[in-house]
Amino acid sequence: MTTRAGFVALIGEPNAGKSTLLNTMVGAKVSIVTHKVQTTRARIRGVAMEGDSQLVFVDTPGLFQPRRRLDRAMVAAAWGGAADADVIVLMIEAHRGVTAGVERILTQLAEIGKGRTVALAINKIDRVEAPVLLGLTKDLNERFEFVETFMISAEKGHGVETLRKWLAEQVPESPWLYPEDQIADLPMRMIAAEMTREKLTLRLHQELPYQLTVETEAWEERKDGSAKVDQIIYVSRDGHKGIVLGHKGETIKAVSKAAREELAEFLGRKVHLFLQVKVREKWLEEAERYDQMGLDFKDGNA
Numbered sequence: 001m002t003t004r005a006g007f008v009a010l011i012g013e014p015n016a017g018k019s020t021l022l023n024t025m026v027g028a029k030v031s032i033v034t035h036k037v038q039t040t041r042a043r044i045r046g047v048a049m050e051g052d053s054q055l056v057f058v059d060t061p062g063l064f065q066p067r068r069r070l071d072r073a074m075v076a077a078a079w080g081g082a083a084d085a086d087v088i089v090l091m092i093e094a095h096r097g098v099t100a101g102v103e104r105i106l107t108q109l110a111e112i113g114k115g116r117t118v119a120l121a122i123n124k125i126d127r128v129e130a131p132v133l134l135g136l137t138k139d140l141n142e143r144f145e146f147v148e149t150f151m152i153s154a155e156k157g158h159g160v161e162t163l164r165k166w167l168a169e170q171v172p173e174s175p176w177l178y179p180e181d182q183i184a185d186l187p188m189r190m191i192a193a194e195m196t197r198e199k200l201t202l203r204l205h206q207e208l209p210y211q212l213t214v215e216t217e218a219w220e221e222r223k224d225g226s227a228k229v230d231q232i233i234y235v236s237r238d239g240h241k242g243i244v245l246g247h248k249g250e251t252i253k254a255v256s257k258a259a260r261e262e263l264a265e266f267l268g269r270k271v272h273l274f275l276q277v278k279v280r281e282k283w284l285e286e287a288e289r290y291d292q293m294g295l296d297f298k299d300g301n302a
């Protein structure tokens, strides 16, 4: 069997329908991903299987005219995700057409999208008549050389399967990036790992060994409705392990408690969180590419 796998970035103005499309393509589980945990790094929003292809959707915060510093960082992150992706899909709203925001994105796309596979998805086609769509398709394709144009309704599901099949053909031949039995809760695993990393950062301040990463090793749904989450904190040196554990394990206990509480509140149910610290000298090298993408590299999976 020839497998394929790759990264897909959905870009577009806020409200274009990116989350809706993701949910339709990936399944209901992603909807749990909210904007609550903000990060400037690209994150995985969901993974879809289509035939022998694995499509990993990376998050791109809505692209808008950045004013504040935080906004600028978010927009940069959005483009960062797109620049690393194998396929970029620009989503626009059919009834709004080429807005000033869309024009701005197209200008940036002229640089980022050069030589890449960029498709156009005109969304919310249920809101306009056919002639409008044809005019819009022509207009947009004159402004940028899209490899393909799709007319979809993310909400009603029209055209979504065609788009997904096409994406499956675009990603390169590659082993799958994530085991199939993990993809359903992958976004949750990543969010949980980020929560723990955030608590470590808060707790350790400057002491924090910068070569540190958190991975969610196992996620188990229990019959009583609670979730059992096992995480490993990887540090690159023995000395760092002591810092993370703290005097008599105080640091790790406090981090664990804070992360557990936040995760429980986020999920709205009870959480049992187990943290383990491991020394792995080479993790940085192994994980480099994934880390840059904001992905949690799982040992031995790639």
Ligand SMILES: Nc1nc2c(ncn2[C@@H]2O[C@H](COP(=O)(O)OP(=O)(O)OP(=O)(O)O)[C@@H](O)[C@H]2O)c(=O)[nH]1
Binding pocket: 012, 013, 014, 015, 016, 017, 018, 019, 020, 021, 061, 062, 123, 124, 125, 126, 127, 152, 153, 154, 155, 156
């Ligand atoms: N009529 C119609 N509405 C849609 C369609 N797809 C999405 N919407 C609606 O458009 C709104 C925005 O959709 P989202 O999926 O949240 O948009 P988004 O691009 O993820 O927005 P941000 O998270 O702000 O970047 C929601 O109210 C959706 O219900 C569609 O195909 N037709």
